[in-house]
Every structure is written in C-alpha cells, then in structure tokens.
Amino acid sequence: MKKSHIIGMIVIAMAIGIIMSTAGDASTYVSFGEAIERANDGDDTKVHVVGRLKKDAQGHIVGMQYDPTRDPNYFTFTLVDTNRVEQRVVYFQPKPQDFERSEQVVITGNMQNQVFVADKILLKCPSKYVEKEVTASL
Secondary structure (H helix, E strand, O other): OOHHHHHHHHHHHHHHHHHHHHHHHOOEEOOHHHHHHHHHOOOOOOEEEEEEEOEOOOOOEOOOEEOOOOOOOOEEEEEEEOOOOEEEEEEOOOOOOOHHHOOEEEEEEEEEOOEEEEEEEEEEOOOOOHHHHHHHHO
16 A cells, blocks of 8 residues: 555544544533433433523513622523523523623533533623614614
8 A cells, every 4th residue: 555545544534533522522402391301311411502591571680699709600590491491500600791681591511400500601692783773773
C-alpha cells in the first residue's frame, strides 16, 4: 500500500471516531412529561426542554427563588413547557443575567427526585429592535 492510502485511512478512522464521540453527547428536545417517563424508566440522559416562565396577571415571575447572600449557587424557578405542564427547575449555578426579561427558556438536564435539575440555561430575550419598530409604526 502507498503512504497516501494509509494516511487516508487514518484520517477516515479519526473522522469516524470524532463523529461517534459527539453523537453520544447529543441530547434531544422533549416535554416534561417525557422527561419524567425517562426518569421513571431509569434513563438519566440529558435532555432539552423548551418553555416559558410562569407569570402572574401583573407579569411577575411566580416561584422564582434566588438569594445570593445565602447560597449564590442555588437558583430555582417554575417553567411551563410547550404542552403547558409546569415543573420546578433547580439550577446549581448563579441566576443568569436578564433572566426576568426572557421570553423563552431552554434548559438542559434531567429529572431527579420530582424536580428537573438543569445543567445549562439558554435564554431568548426580547429583541432590542422590537420596541423601536413599534414606536416607529405609531
């Protein structure tokens, strides 16, 4: 065999290894109902859940607890998924900046003891251009 063939096979083998290792880390988007079912089946893989924060009639977030003086790495809130299922979420990191302003929240984690333990929180905040567009149209 030529050297170029051997090098080509090594590159292909490395590419397959990289693809296989990243495919194992991929998680899926589910609802809280499916996350609970997975936990009951003993499946502790990480999943993504998309939802909105539970708010009262005045627009204030319901059930959010964060006291940085007592424990800066404990943040908990209630999230309502796309199927309108409410679930308590615990995040063992500081509260993300602009959390209150977010329109939509994507959390990554899994169910543990009747609460969803989040490893990551991604926020979709309102666009800074929307307000300008509304005032311009008036």
